[in-house]
Amino acid sequence: QKEVEQNSGPLSVPEGAIASLNCTYSDRVSQSFFWYRQYSGKSPELIMSIYSNGDKEDGRFTAQLNKASQYVSLLIRDSQPSDSATYLCAVNKYNFNKFYFGSGTKLNVKP
Amino acid sequence: GAGVSQSPSNKVTEKGKDVELRCDPISGHTALYWYRQRLGQGLEFLIYFQGNSAPDKSGLPSDRFSAERTGESVSTLTIQRTQQEDSAVYLCASSLDRGVEQPQHFGDGTRLSIL
Numbered sequence: 514q515k516e517v518e519q520n521s522g523p524l525s526v527p528e529g530a531i532a533s534l535n536c537t538y539s540d541r542v543s544q545s546f547f548w549y550r551q552y553s554g555k556s557p558e559l560i561m562s563i564y565s566n567g568d569k570e571d572g573r574f575t576a577q578l579n580k581a582s583q584y585v586s587l588l589i590r591d592s593q594p595s596d597s598a599t600y601l602c603a604v605n606k607y608n609f610n611k612f613y614f615g616s617g618t619k620l621n622v623k624p
Numbered sequence: 625g626a627g628v629s630q631s632p633s634n635k636v637t638e639k640g641k642d643v644e645l646r647c648d649p650i651s652g653h654t655a656l657y658w659y660r661q662r663l664g665q666g667l668e669f670l671i672y673f674q675g676n677s678a679p680d681k682s683g684l685p686s687d688r689f690s691a692e693r694t695g696e697s698v699s700t701l702t703i704q705r706t707q708q709e710d711s712a713v714y715l716c717a718s719s720l721d722r723g724v725e726q727p728q729h730f731g732d733g734t735r736l737s738i739l
Contacts, residue, residue: 555729616666
């Protein structure tokens with residue numbers, strides 16, 4: 514079983530819609546959770562981080578964490594074509610020095 | 625520099641050769657990570673350095689892989705006797721310290737192709 518699982522997609526949404534990206538993790542001791550955006554041929558860049566159950570909002574992005582169900586999600590409101598990228602979910606466990614990344618979900622926002 | 629710098633950006637070499645990849649972290653960042661990303665895959669953890677502590681080498685896939693870092697400066701990842709399965713993008717990231725809430729900042733990576 515992989516540490517972090519994501520649907521590879523592609524997830525296609527029309528411009529202006531809400532894109533919902535999901536991630537599940539296997540180890541309950543996981544402490545911190547990150548969403549990275551990676552454009553084709555580029556390196557990952559941090560979008561959101563979340564550490565406590567519930568929602569965390571930053572502009573058009575909302576991260577949701579449910580530790581009981583072991584999932585974390587990212588909502589993108591008013592999706593734009595520039596949001597088209599692969600979104601990587603990352604989990605940091607009890608030992609701070611190792612991040613586990615999912616394989617990423619490819620998002621296509623159609624104009 | 626302003627961000628994490630990696631060199632070379634691209635490397636093509638023949639099977640069996642040794643390669644050395646370089647990472648220059650953000651100034652003041654004590655934590656440094658190396659990852660491997662195969663085409664269409666997620667990031668695979670390789671090795672982690674934190675200040676002068678012993679590195680976490682648990683992600684290195686074989687003894688052909690090694691990495692060094694002097695203090696809190698440049699790190700080099702060396703792959704000996706390269707194999708075709710080593711072809712991937714090698715990403716380096718640094719963070720301010722080992723706190724659980726510190727995000728990682730990535731370099732642009734080195735795209736390694738083994739012929």
